[in-house]
Amino acid sequence: MGLNFVLYLLYGLAFFTLGVSILSRDIRLSELGIAKIIWLLAAFGLTHGFHEWLELFEHLHPHIQTSLFSYFRLAVVSLSFLFLFYFGLFLNIITIYGDNSLETIPSTIKILVGILAMALIMFAAYLDIGTAKDINTRLLVAFPGGLLAGVGLIIYSRTVKAFSKKVAGNFIYAGSFMICYAVLTGIIPSTFIVPFFEVKIIVFRGISAFLIMTFTIRGLSVFSLEQRELINEHLLRFSQSEKLTSMGILAAGIAHEINNPLTNVSLNVEMLKDLIGDDERVNKKIATIERNATRASRIAKELLHFSRDKQTDLKPVDVNRIIKSTKVLLKNHKLSSIITFDLHDAPKIMGIPWKLEEVFINLLMNSIDACTETDSITLTTFQDNENVVIVITDTGYGINKEDAPMIFDPFFTTKDVGKGTGLGLSVSYNIIKQHGGKISFVSDQNNGVIVRVSFPVITDEH
Structure with a gap:
């Protein structure tokens, strides 16, 4: 009894800590695709941790093992695996089609995918409701959900590798242990005794949960690295804008000073053309002067556009x-x-x-x-x-x-x-x-x- 108490307590605590760690991150400014769906993994952690503590409570108080309590526990574990399934599904879409792919997918497809996923978990719950156990839910939802999430985390490590190879490694480890957890939870029954170690499978599930929590929390540092780069970029832009302001003032002065003599040159060229007449050689020289004056005038005009943002109502x-x-x-x-x-x-x-x-x-x-x-x-x-x-x-x-x-x-x-x-x-x-x-x-x-x-x-x- 004492061992079960410690196992379920730490098992639930690992997932609960995972959920809290994700929700405590400020990712509002993140442009990474995973930032849009990471709350699903947090929801899985919180609900699944709660489910493990329900099982702990059930072990401590065997007399509450009523049908109502079993159905409630089944509903909680089904909900947790649904969050994991959605996270794995969306993460793979982002991995394949890019960080902004979820925004471009038509709403009808999103609704259809949501309905199909819900139908799958309802079907699994229907199969389990007669026994008040979660065997089919684990097999039909937990296993594919964990597998999708694990593979998605491993492949998405290529995206975060641009920020840090170490962080990318944490994503790979988190994904690998998520796949292990999918197998241990979805395929192997909870009553299974592991040969050689002679311990229940729950021990290895707990170890996997702890490792998923550890490496995922380490991997979340990618958001801090991203924000650091964003701050550095803003500081650089601010520094450049200060230089450009000074450059703009200088450019405006130069442009005005250039425009006046250029206007004079253009007027005198027109007068010369009238005086010269049909002298072809001189006309070619005048055309060259006119062409270069026009080019200089265009440069001055662009300098004025660059230096002065003329306000006009949209x-x-x-x-x-x-x-x-x-x-x-x-x-x-x-x-x-x-x-x-x-x-x-x-x-x-x-x-x-x-x-x-x-x-x-x-x-x-x-x-x-x-x-x-x-x-x-x-x-x-x-x-x-x-x-x-x-x-x-x-x-x-x-x-x-x-x-x-x-x-x-x-x-x-x-x-x-x-x-x-x-x-x-x-x-x-x-x-x-x-x-x-x-x-x-x-x-x-x-x-x-x-x-x-x-x-x-x-x-x-x-």
């Missing part, structure tokens, strides 16, 4: 309409024929038309500059939940891995001297953020770039 705009106007502006470019527009119906967003137009021109011009006549560029628009998404795909030469982290930095460019200012993407990034949007890209050098831009649709608040 209004409902049709993204497809803006893209169509962008198409017209680019039609005279020699490579405009390689651009294909695939525009689908999408709701309006709150925006500033001329700024959004500038974004699409910059993005398309970058794609054009990376392409040849044999390449292709496709711009697609569609609605994804509460966002309007614009995807630009090109088959150009792509972006080097070394350059990828810097493409949104001001004045960074991979173009030859005289062909780019390095401000286009930086200005576009700021405009997209001003509109509450997001921009991301995927690039494989020599195989093109995929740029994804999304803006929130108009809500009832606007």
Whole structure:
């Protein structure tokens, strides 16, 4: 009796501690997919720990072994294994399809999966209700649930490996012992005596529970590492924003100083053209002066855009309409024929038309500059939940891995001297953020770039 008391007490305490440790973590800012479903593992720990203490209470007070108490215990253990089953199922979906996959799965599929899982546990409970034992529940729900959770934790370790190899190892160990627990709990009966050791299987279940708790709690440090990286990133951005503010003030002054003489140059060039007449050699020189003055004026204009975020009221705009106007502006470019527009119906967003137009021109011009006549560029628009998404795909030469982290930095460019200012993407990034949007890209050098831009649709608040 004394040994059973200690076993069930520690067995239940291990799972209860697991649940409390998970719930005590602040994971609200986490972008990891597991953060969205970790509460299911916590719910399993709390309910299963409670179930083990019910069994302990039953051993201490044999006279309460009534049908009502047995049914209650069966309901509790069924609920705990249901939480584990859901956790394992969703974790594998995240592992296979990515951290944001649960958000993109249609609600109908989620409801269908929920109904099927519920039907499975109801069927298992129905088979067990006559005996008031949980043999079928353990076999049909606990075993596949624990197996899914264990495999999911092991595979998900590849995701957390980016933060720490040690943390990834804890996920692997936690997953491995979860698989052991699935076998010990789901397949082997509770009355089984382990040969050689001559002890009940409950001893090994308790050891597995303790090891699951230990390595899972250690693995949870991934959220602390993630927050630390997030804080460092914010500090870095704050430091950069301070530098950019000073740079912006300097850029604005330079742009104004450049614009005045450039305006004078342009006016005098026009006057010279009238005075020279048809002298071809002199006209070529004047055309060169005019072309370089225009380029210098464009650089000054981009500097002003970078340094001064002109506030304009947002209004409902049709993204497809803006893209169509962008198409017209680019039609005279020699490579405009390689651009294909695939525009689908999408709701309006709150925006500033001329700024959004500038974004699409910059993005398309970058794609054009990376392409040849044999390449292709496709711009697609569609609605994804509460966002309007614009995807630009090109088959150009792509972006080097070394350059990828810097493409949104001001004045960074991979173009030859005289062909780019390095401000286009930086200005576009700021405009997209001003509109509450997001921009991301995927690039494989020599195989093109995929740029994804999304803006929130108009809500009832606007």
